[in-house]
Amino acid sequence: MIDIHCHLLPGIDDGSKSLDDSLAMARHAVNAGIKKIVATPHITPGRYDNSLKTIQPVFENLKASIIAENIPLEISFAAELRFDPIIMDLVNNDELPILGEYEGERLILLEFPHSHIPPGSEELIQWLADRGVRILIAHPERNRSVLGDIEKITPLVKSGCLLQITGGSLTGVFNDAARQCGVELLKRGWVSIIASDAHNLHARCPELEPARKEAEKIVGEEASLEMVFGRPEKISKSHFQNHQS
Numbered sequence: 001m002i003d004i005h006c007h008l009l010p011g012i013d014d015g016s017k018s019l020d021d022s023l024a025m026a027r028h029a030v031n032a033g034i035k036k037i038v039a040t041p042h043i044t045p046g047r048y049d050n051s052l053k054t055i056q057p058v059f060e061n062l063k064a065s066i067i068a069e070n071i072p073l074e075i076s077f078a079a080e081l082r083f084d085p086i087i088m089d090l091v092n093n094d095e096l097p098i099l100g101e102y103e104g105e106r107l108i109l110l111e112f113p114h115s116h117i118p119p120g121s122e123e124l125i126q127w128l129a130d131r132g133v134r135i136l137i138a139h140p141e142r143n144r145s146v147l148g149d150i151e152k153i154t155p156l157v158k159s160g161c162l163l164q165i166t167g168g169s170l171t172g173v174f175n176d177a178a179r180q181c182g183v184e185l186l187k188r189g190w191v192s193i194i195a196s197d198a199h200n201l202h203a204r205c206p207e208l209e210p211a212r213k214e215a216e217k218i219v220g221e222e223a224s225l226e227m228v229f230g231r232p233e234k235i236s237k238s239h240f241q242n243h244q245s
């Protein structure tokens, strides 16, 4: 399986706290059947002021340690971008962290505030679409606005956004409302990706299989496998090309 939303890199957001934590998470992921991870630290202006330039050395250090420790996990990195006008600067400066490719377009992982879907979302999505950038929305099933009325996400789905739900939502790590919302999104056929959004080895672990099994009950085995293997593999292919030959 391939996890394309995971806070594996140490010390740069609210995910892993140390290199040892990251290595423990990497070992846990491997034991849980995950072969590749695209690490996605937050870029949240004013809180986690990360950029491709600041993430790169942290990534390289962890990658070297994973190789030194003989952990059979391939890693790459992008970011989880908070909805913010800074995204337009990143596009204009060619500094956008790309999660991968989808239908010939660049794909980014976008997070809304947990409280709501901000006004201007559809305009930003259109602005990005005009520049060949497609959006994977992180965990809409945990957004209070969507929890209150699932139709709040409908216009974004109609405008071409993909949805990523977090495995823990389906396995009850958060609350029943998030689980029910995730189930409803699955029933509607709107979920493209299940990711771990792992932050640690306590409540939010790098695991996908328990959630995939829950999804299988709703969408069937084949579609559930697409969410943790087929589709993330296609999306992240360019990240791992150098390692596949």
Ligand SMILES: [Fe+2]
Binding pocket: 005, 006, 007, 080, 138, 197
């Ligand atoms: Fe995240």
